[in-house]
Amino acid sequence: MLERGVMNVPIKPGMTDDEVVKHRNRWEEEMKAAMAENERELQQIKQTYEEKLRLARQAQKADENRAKLEELKKQHPHLSNLNFDPQLSGKILHILHKGANTIGKEDNSDILLLGPSIQENHAIIHVHDEGQIIIEKGSPEARILLNGDPVTSQSVLNHNDRIMFGTTQLYIYQDSENATR
Numbered sequence: 001m002l003e004r005g006v007m008n009v010p011i012k013p014g015m016t017d018d019e020v021v022k023h024r025n026r027w028e029e030e031m032k033a034a035m036a037e038n039e040r041e042l043q044q045i046k047q048t049y050e051e052k053l054r055l056a057r058q059a060q061k062a063d064e065n066r067a068k069l070e071e072l073k074k075q076h077p078h079l080s081n082l083n084f085d086p087q088l089s090g091k092i093l094h095i096l097h098k099g100a101n102t103i104g105k106e107d108n109s110d111i112l113l114l115g116p117s118i119q120e121n122h123a124i125i126h127v128h129d130e131g132q133i134i135i136e137k138g139s140p141e142a143r144i145l146l147n148g149d150p151v152t153s154q155s156v157l158n159h160n161d162r163i164m165f166g167t168t169q170l171y172i173y174q175d176s177e178n179a180t181r
Contacts, residue, residue, distance in 0.1 A: 069093065077133055077175035079111070082162065094171075096133070101125045103165065104138055117143050117166035125157070131178055133157040143167065 011020055072078070072095050081092035094101075094111045103111040104122040113122065121138035128134070136154045137144060144151040145164040157163075161173045 073174070074176050077127060077157075077173065077178070079163070079171040079173055082170040082172050096125055096127050098127050098129065101127065102138065113165055113169050115166050115168045118169065119166075122165055123151075133173070133175065135163065 011023070015023065073093070077096045079094040079096065080090050081088075083089045083091075097110075101110045102121060102124055103109060103113055104120050105112065105114050105118045106120040109121070119139045119142045122142045123138045123144055124136050126134045126136075133156065134154050135144065135146065135151060135157055137151060143164075143166055145162075146155050146157075147162050157173045157175075159173070159175050159178055163171045163173055165171070
């Protein structure tokens with residue numbers, strides 16, 4: 001209804017000039033409100049699109065990270081958490097690197113564990129170049145169970161060994177490269 005920048009307001013026969021002005025003003029307000037509503041809806045659609053795009057990018061990045069993590073799991077020995085709830089098992093993963101991997105509640109530990117009976121320096125896992133993996137206590141007070149048996153000296157880890165640190169931190173040792181040992 002806009003022609004050359006001028007609004008053509010439908011005028012009824014017999015309207016006075018004041019009625020025409022009031023009618024035109026009311027009609028202009030309705031059009032401005034409709035345009036504002038359209039603009040608001042357009043912004044909402046644009047924002048929804050941007051939000052969907054952001055979520056899609058996050059999902060893609062998470063998929064890439066998951067793929068990298070799966071590749072690391074195949075290449076390196078690691079500890080994976082075990083939980084009574086199967087949906088929570090395998091959610092925490094610690095990759096073991098060559099050399100000494102310290103475990104404890106000390107901030108500079110390679111693997112930080114918090115919980116009852118966890119010592120500052122609880123355990124050390126040694127990853128040797130020839131593929132042998134050894135676990136030992138980091139302090140005399142540390143409680144470590146390997147497949148249900150207390151660790152009192154250096155012990156060799158084998159694929160799928162269960163390790164309890166303290167009284168609540170249960171992990172499974174996995175090494176896909178040496179799974180047949």
